[in-house]
Amino acid sequence: MARLRQALVDCELIDMGFVGPRFTWSNRFTKERLDRACQNVQWRELYPFSRCITLPLSRFDHCPLLIEMYPEPAILIRTPKLFRFEEMWLQHTDCMKVVQQGWMLPTIGEPMMQVGRKIKQTGQLLLRWHSGVFQQRQTEMKLIQGKLDDLMKQSFEPGYFEVQKALQFRLNELLSANEMYWRQRSRVQWLKDGDHNMAFFHRRASNRRCRNRVKGLLNDEGQWTVDQGEVNELIIQYYEAIFRAGGSDPAAA
Structure with missing residues (x-):
């Protein structure tokens, strides 16, 4: 630990803190916060309203950390949801039936206008079908993640470990079933950030200013x-x- 602390000092890195559960790892005997996010002074000055969020447990025994990068307070704007064809629909036996049902609905107008209306009708049927079949999986996943989140916020209790493992097992099943769903939405982002030497006292003063700032x-x-x-x-x-x-x-x- 002394070497780790010295490495953080040499690299001029500061713990970002966290939002959410305090603990990120547990076993049958204890709970600990083994995972942390660090930043330097220049990065924090660029993104003063950033935060580190502890996410619920999933496939592994460590809670993942999500870094939200905000140069200023985030303003959430809801945009209309666009139709997206889900690759995982093709694995369901009823997908072809829903498409055939939408395409057979009667339409009027010019041939190309009828094609456009059939596509729109079929998309609406697919979305309703998705809400009834696949949305249940998402709801169950959110419930399990909420329970895991509550367990990780609590102090260590030997009896909770088996409950936690059972919830993780079920969550892994749902994640595996939705593998295509997540892969279709995955994005790879690379962050390149330089590092410059800063004075030690400037870093300490900046750290205090950041900790004293009420971001939310x-x-x-x-x-x-x-x-x-x-x-x-x-x-x-x-x-x-x-x-x-x-x-x-x-x-x-």
Whole structure:
């Protein structure tokens, strides 16, 4: 550990902290946070609102870490969902029947207009079929991941290990069944980042400034918010609640 700490100092790397479960690995006897994300001063100045998220367990016995890179607070904009043909549909025996059903629906108009309408009708049928058949797998996966997430947040208990292993086994089955689904959506991104020597005291001061900055808070509904106005309101509500004067019992005095 002394060599690891010295390596972090020599490379001028700083722990990013984390959002989510504290522990990233467990066995029958203990739980630990063995996985961490590090950054240097220049990278943090470019992406001051970045964060490291601990994801639920999946195929391996370590929780994966997701680094979200934000130069400024993220603004989520919902866009209309476009139709995408899923490669995994071809493995289901009912896929051909759904396509034939959509293509046989009656249409009117010019020949090419009818072709366009048939394609649209078939796509709508496929999406409804997908929601009824394949979406159940996604829902089950989210439920299992939520349970694994809750288990990793709790302190070590010997009885939880077998439950955790059973959930991981079922999650691995679902991931294997959806292998094509994930491969179709996979993207490979490469990040090239240079490193320059910085003064030690500058790094320590920058580290403190980063830790003291409130990048976001969870509201009462458990939703993460980075809007500065909402963050300020949550802070005010919190301190108003803990410093509110309560009633006193004269008899107890």
